[in-house]
Amino acid sequence: xxxxxxxxxxxxxxxxxxxxxxxxxxxxxxxxxxxxxxxxxxxxxxxxxxxxxxxxxxxxxxxxxxxxxxxxxxxxxxxxxxxxxxxxxxxxxxxxxxxxxxxxxxxxxxxxxxxxxxxxxxxxxxxxxxxxxxxxxxxxxxxxxxxxxxxxxxxxxxxxxxxxxxxxxxxxxxxxxxxxxxxxxxxxxxxxxxxxxxxxxxxxxxxxxxxxxxxxxxxxxxxxxxxxxxxxxxxxxxxxxxxxxxxxxxxxxxxxxxxxxxx
Amino acid sequence: xxxxxxxxxxxxxxxxxxxxxxxxxxxxxxxxxxxxxxxxxxxxxxxxxxxxxxxxxxxxxxxxxxxxxxxxxxxxxxxxxxxxxxxxxxxxxxxxxxxxxxxxxxxxxxxxxxxxxxxxxxxxxxxxxxxxxxxxxxxxxxxxxxxxxxxxxxxxxxxxxxxxxxxxxxxxxxxxxxxxxxxxxxxxxxxxxxxx
Numbered sequence: 001x002x003x004x005x006x007x008x009x010x011x012x013x014x015x016x017x018x019x020x021x022x023x024x025x026x027x028x029x030x031x032x033x034x035x036x037x038x039x040x041x042x043x044x045x046x047x048x049x050x051x052x053x054x055x056x057x058x059x060x061x062x063x064x065x066x067x068x069x070x071x072x073x074x075x076x077x078x079x080x081x082x083x084x085x086x087x088x089x090x091x092x093x094x095x096x097x098x099x100x101x102x103x104x105x106x107x108x109x110x111x112x113x114x115x116x117x118x119x120x121x122x123x124x125x126x127x128x129x130x131x132x133x134x135x136x137x138x139x140x141x142x143x144x145x146x147x148x149x150x151x152x153x154x155x156x157x158x159x160x161x162x163x164x165x166x167x168x169x170x171x172x173x174x175x176x177x178x179x180x181x182x183x184x185x186x187x188x189x190x191x192x193x194x195x196x197x198x199x200x201x202x203x204x205x206x207x208x209x210x211x212x213x214x215x216x217x218x219x220x221x222x223x224x225x226x227x228x229x230x231x232x233x234x235x236x237x238x239x240x241x242x243x244x245x246x247x248x249x250x251x252x253x254x255x256x257x258x259x260x261x262x263x
Numbered sequence: 264x265x266x267x268x269x270x271x272x273x274x275x276x277x278x279x280x281x282x283x284x285x286x287x288x289x290x291x292x293x294x295x296x297x298x299x300x301x302x303x304x305x306x307x308x309x310x311x312x313x314x315x316x317x318x319x320x321x322x323x324x325x326x327x328x329x330x331x332x333x334x335x336x337x338x339x340x341x342x343x344x345x346x347x348x349x350x351x352x353x354x355x356x357x358x359x360x361x362x363x364x365x366x367x368x369x370x371x372x373x374x375x376x377x378x379x380x381x382x383x384x385x386x387x388x389x390x391x392x393x394x395x396x397x398x399x400x401x402x403x404x405x406x407x408x409x410x411x412x413x414x415x416x417x418x419x420x421x422x423x424x425x426x427x428x429x430x431x432x433x434x435x436x437x438x439x440x441x442x443x444x445x446x447x448x449x450x451x452x453x454x455x456x457x458x459x
Contacts, residue, residue: 097306102302
């Protein structure tokens with residue numbers, strides 16, 4: 001709605017493409033303390049996910065219903081395909097709730113981006129993916145230090161068997177990776193994909209609408225743009241799933257690295 | 264992409280001010296906070312309810328499948344035992360039938376042999392008694408003939424010669440001599456010689 005308004009904003013005089021402003025939708029309050037639209041969506045996602053997961057696992061049938069089969073399918077993907085394969089069958093089980101929660105939360109909030117009525121990818125606001133990346137960052141440090149001890153963890157960053165002269169350089173590189181690169185890229189990757197995807201779709205839809213309104217030859221161009229918007233929506237769904245998967249996969253990889261016997 | 268668009272966005276939207284135009288990588292505090300809160304709530308639900316339920320389903324299903332396999336294996340073993348039992352029984356029955364057949368054959372052969380022996384002895388006995396009877400009858404015929412022939416001869420001779428030859432001693436001597444001659448083949452009367 002706001003996107004179309006934005007596209008029309010220029011009236012007949014010119015076209016203003018959708019920008020960062022389309023992401024700012026405060027619903028209650030204002031400025032830094034505003035309850036924004038993505039906050040509502042995040043709460044809604046938790047309600048939906050919790051309801052779905054609890055409803056489909058209520059019966060605990062050995063021969064599952066369709067809903068239970070869907071839940072089991074996603075759970076199996078995270079449990080066996082990500083956690084067990086990466087962390088190993090010895091320790092993976094205690095990280096399964098974390099990874100499963102991450103995957104479900106990110107997946108549903110991403111899919112909100114193309115879902116009618118929600119129509120907003122929560123993760124396109126940096127605050128959300130950043131918080132999740134921070135949780136992962138804290139957890140893989142804590143479990144690493146539990147495993148190797150405080151000093152042992154930092155020591156384990158440097159691979160064994162390096163020539164003595166290279167140890168300081170490698171340690172600094174690994175430290176930057178461990179403390180900075182990993183959490184930042186984890187958060188920014190998700191944010192960037194959702195932000196860019198949403199703005200791209202906004203551009204296609206609003207631009208197409210503007211051209212359809214303009215009349216003349218532009219109507220054809222507008223129609224073609226909307227067809228592209230449809231294709232982009234399908235593509236966006238793929239990206240939304242993939243980003244949820246990649247985030248969970250990398251989280252499991254970082255945890256696996258921290259609890260591994262040697263780096 | 265978004266970097267190019269940022270300056271283009273005019274400040275017109277749902278609202279104005281810092282947050283409407285701020286660089287998108289500046290986290291909004293309330294959003295950041297709610298990300299943590301929603302994650303925590305969902306994590307708690309998943310950890311305490313959803314994952315235990317799903318793990319229970321996994322375990323139950325694995326147990327059901329393993330139980331089914333064990334049951335099938337047991338049934339198979341039972342079937343095999345029954346088959347072995349039946350095969351053994353069949354072999355026993357077959358052996359017994361063979362034994363009975365052998366016995367019957369032997370018994371039959373024995374009976375045949377017995378019967379044959381019995382028949383042979385019977386036949387021998389019959390032949391023997393017949394021979395004995397024949398011998399006795401012949402002896403009797405010889406004795407009776409001897410007496411008869413003697414008397415007839417004497418009668419005949421006395422008629423021919425006209426003298427009584429009924430003298431005991433003479434009669435005896437003549438007849439005996441005659442008969443001895445007869446046996447020696449010196450006299451060969453056709454009818455009597457043939458019978459002898």
